Amino acid sequence: xxxxxxxxxxxxDDAPPPxxxxxxxxxxxxxxxxxxxxxxxxxxxxxxxxxxxxxxxxANDRTAMELRRSLxxxxxxxxxxxxxxxxxxxxxxxxxxxxxxxxxxxxxxxxVVGWSLGGLFARELAREEPNRVRAxxxxxxxxxxxxxxxxxxxxxxxxxxxxxDDPPVPHSPDKPPVPTLALWSSEDGLIAIRAARGLxxxxxxxxxxxxxxxxxxxxxxxxxxxxxxxxxxxxxxER
Numbered sequence: 662x663x664x665x666x667x668x669x670x671x672x673x674d675d676a677p678p679p680x681x682x683x684x685x686x687x688x689x690x691x692x693x694x695x696x697x698x699x700x701x702x703x704x705x706x707x708x709x710x711x712x713x714x715x716x717x718x719x720a721n722d723r724t725a726m727e728l729r730r731s732l733x734x735x736x737x738x739x740x741x742x743x744x745x746x747x748x749x750x751x752x753x754x755x756x757x758x759x760x761x762x763x764x765x766x767x768x769x770x771x772x773v774v775g776w777s778l779g780g781l782f783a784r785e786l787a788r789e790e791p792n793r794v795r796a797x798x799x800x801x802x803x804x805x806x807x808x809x810x811x812x813x814x815x816x817x818x819x820x821x822x823x824x825x826d827d828p829p830v831p832h833s834p835d836k837p838p839v840p841t842l843a844l845w846s847s848e849d850g851l852i853a854i855r856a857a858r859g860l861x862x863x864x865x866x867x868x869x870x871x872x873x874x875x876x877x878x879x880x881x882x883x884x885x886x887x888x889x890x891x892x893x894x895x896x897x898x899e900r
Contacts, residue, residue: 674854677812699726703740705733710772710795711765712737715758717777717801717878718817721746724878725776728800731884735892737772740765747778749821750830758786762793770795774891776878777801777852778817780843785830787837796840796898798891800877803852804843805834805859811852834863840898843867844890849874866894 701722705712712732716725722741729739742761765771772795775783780802787794803811808825818824841864845857851874858867868890876883 675806675810677810677853678850699730701726701741701743703738704729705738706736707738709733709736709738711767711769712739712772712774713742713761713765714739715742715773715775715779715782716747717775717779718747718749718813719820720776720779720878725779727881728774728776728878728884728887731881731888732774732891734885735888737888742779749778749817750782750823750828752829754782754830755785755789758782759790762786762790766793772796772798772891772895774798774887775800775802777803777874780804781832782830784837784841785832787839787841788833791838794837794839796842796895797837798842798844798887798894799857799864800844800887801846801849801852801857801874802843803856804832805863806853806856810856813851834859836863836865840894841865842891842894844870844877844887846870846872846874846877848872865898868894 714725714729716722729741732739744757762771770793773783773786780799781804783797783799784804787797808814814825823829843857843859843864845854845867846869847854848871849857870883870886872880872883877887
């Protein structure tokens, strides 16, 4: 996979994916349930570098279990966010995530991986805690452009109880002050390419992984690829 670091090219496709792609996402519901079997505690070697995985909207630590397994297999000591179902932004979400960092903290900066909405939280957490966040990796996260460049914003407003234009957590598309990798997919059935890929000044690097949105968290093949891309990115960034 070749990285595009601060490219000078276009901004990509601003349009949300066509509606029929949502059916492909729904086909992953069975895999989502099956992949969540197992314990919810930390995974990976006890002395491995720490990582925190933040699940997407209407997902939880079980939903993102396969992602945590793959990161653990790559040597990370991986922790879930421990807050149950992600029902959207709340006024105290960043405070609770800072408390989660306190629980995980062992003196080493923590890799924060956010799937979908979890990636927006990860970026804002890094903005508040740059000395404790090693890097942020977003997986199909709509951090750029309009909050309506996706196929789920109406459902989000209904569940979260607030407008996507006025969330209780401030959101800035500007790059957080830590290394930032955005993984995106042209096969994503929920999020517009431009929203997940962002603009050059909004992230350090991007890489495409050809998969649907759900696969970022529940496909063993895709999550192993995610782990490899994270390792490559950090090797390049921290050399």
